[in-house]
Amino acid sequence: xxxxxxxxxxxxxxxxxxxxxxxxxxxxxxxxxxxxxxxxxxxxxxxxxxxxxxxxxxxxxxxxxxxxxxxxxxxxxxxxxxxxxxxxxxxxxxxxxxxxxxxxxxxxxxxxxxxxxxxxxxxxxxxxxxxxxxxxxxxxxxxxxxxxxxxxxxxxxxxxxxxxxxxxxxxxxxxxxxxxxxxxxxxxx
Amino acid sequence: xxxxxxxxxxxxxxxxxxxxxxxxxxxxxxxxxxxxxxxxxxxxxxxxxxxxxxxxxxxxxxxxxxxxxxxxxxxxxxxxxxxxxxxxxxxxxxxxxxxxxxxxxxxxxxxxxxxxxxxxxxxxxxxxxxxxxxxxxxxxxxxxxxxxxxxxxxxxxxxxxxxxxxxxxxxxxxxxxxxxxxxxxxxxx
Numbered sequence: 001x002x003x004x005x006x007x008x009x010x011x012x013x014x015x016x017x018x019x020x021x022x023x024x025x026x027x028x029x030x031x032x033x034x035x036x037x038x039x040x041x042x043x044x045x046x047x048x049x050x051x052x053x054x055x056x057x058x059x060x061x062x063x064x065x066x067x068x069x070x071x072x073x074x075x076x077x078x079x080x081x082x083x084x085x086x087x088x089x090x091x092x093x094x095x096x097x098x099x100x101x102x103x104x105x106x107x108x109x110x111x112x113x114x115x116x117x118x119x120x121x122x123x124x125x126x127x128x129x130x131x132x133x134x135x136x137x138x139x140x141x142x143x144x145x146x147x148x149x150x151x152x153x154x155x156x157x158x159x160x161x162x163x164x165x166x167x168x169x170x171x172x173x174x175x176x177x178x179x180x181x182x183x184x185x186x187x188x189x
Numbered sequence: 190x191x192x193x194x195x196x197x198x199x200x201x202x203x204x205x206x207x208x209x210x211x212x213x214x215x216x217x218x219x220x221x222x223x224x225x226x227x228x229x230x231x232x233x234x235x236x237x238x239x240x241x242x243x244x245x246x247x248x249x250x251x252x253x254x255x256x257x258x259x260x261x262x263x264x265x266x267x268x269x270x271x272x273x274x275x276x277x278x279x280x281x282x283x284x285x286x287x288x289x290x291x292x293x294x295x296x297x298x299x300x301x302x303x304x305x306x307x308x309x310x311x312x313x314x315x316x317x318x319x320x321x322x323x324x325x326x327x328x329x330x331x332x333x334x335x336x337x338x339x340x341x342x343x344x345x346x347x348x349x350x351x352x353x354x355x356x357x358x359x360x361x362x363x364x365x366x367x368x369x370x371x372x373x374x375x376x377x378x
Contacts, residue, residue, distance in 0.1 A: 061343035
């Protein structure tokens with residue numbers, strides 16, 4: 001469990017970053033910003049703040065907010081329901097995000113991953129207005145630059161609880177130190 | 190064909206509205222803002238400016254920009270490739286958008302549609318931070334308020350050329366008075 005004070009702080013940070021970008025949230029949305037520490041208990045180092053706008057059976061849209069230097073640990077999105085697994089596009093809105101994907105390892109990657117299991121080191125640097133699409137079931141991780149980052153994620157249906165992490169210690173449990181799950185995915189008014 | 194001056198003006202307006210919202214575009218994106226007059230030759234009345242961020246076989250994300258009072262005419266997204274047709278979520282970012290969908294007609298709708306064929310009048314008013322998801326193959330149209338509007342659209346794969354419009358005069362041809370189509374949908378960097 002993330003300590004209540006840390007949770008509150010992380011949500012306030014995410015709200016402030018989104019507000020600074022002129023992104024308006026509905027009152028209901030402000031109360032359900034999710035904070036994930038992936039069960040490692042070192043949120044500022046390995047963690048993520050996120051808001052899911054919509055997640056139907058077919059597509060999903062989220063905002064991801066990262067603290068300076070915060071890392072979302074290496075994972076992939078496996079097939080489910082007879083579909084190829086989640087395909088996702090990260091679009092940087094503010095700050096800088098360093099994205100590591102499968103492929104030729106970058107000779108001198110910008111980021112050092114936190115302690116844990118990291119195996120892919122092909123680096124892509126996304127600045128505001130830049131985006132990258134990650135094929136289903138391929139490994140990736142990302143780390144924010146020194147000013148943090150806000151990243152829009154567009155994707156097929158999201159089932160976070162199915163994500164496969166390279167580090168066996170990682171737990172991505174809905175509600176485990178997280179905000180309540182979003183309500184019914186469709187028809188949010 | 191939309192006259193070159195009008196096209197230029199519409200693109201400049203869209204760029205300015207997105208910029209005012211703090212939305213950063215890649216140089217390549219600035220050059221491919223699409224302007225649609227739906228073949229009616231009255232862009233400010235019936236038309237739409239849009240930028241497609243990504244459109245894979247499975248999902249799509251766009252920004253829609255509307256002039257004050259501008260209407261996107263009534264249409265539906267029919268099934269294709271054995272799938273149920275496009276499902277889409279409109280999220281208002283700035284201004285106000287009046288969305289009309291199938292269902293009980295609103296007694297005194299805010300908007301008067303332009304001359305043409307309009308058959309659904311269940312009104313939803315979307316202000317910044319509010320969104321609505323439209324089921325596949327159902328009729329809808331929308332009109333911006335007096336200050337125009339910017340709307341994020343999250344959806345399944347988009348195939349605009351398959352849209353079925355209630356007004357048989359409407360033509361939604363890619364390139365017909367429009368900016369060049371976006372490049373390959375995936376891996377835009």
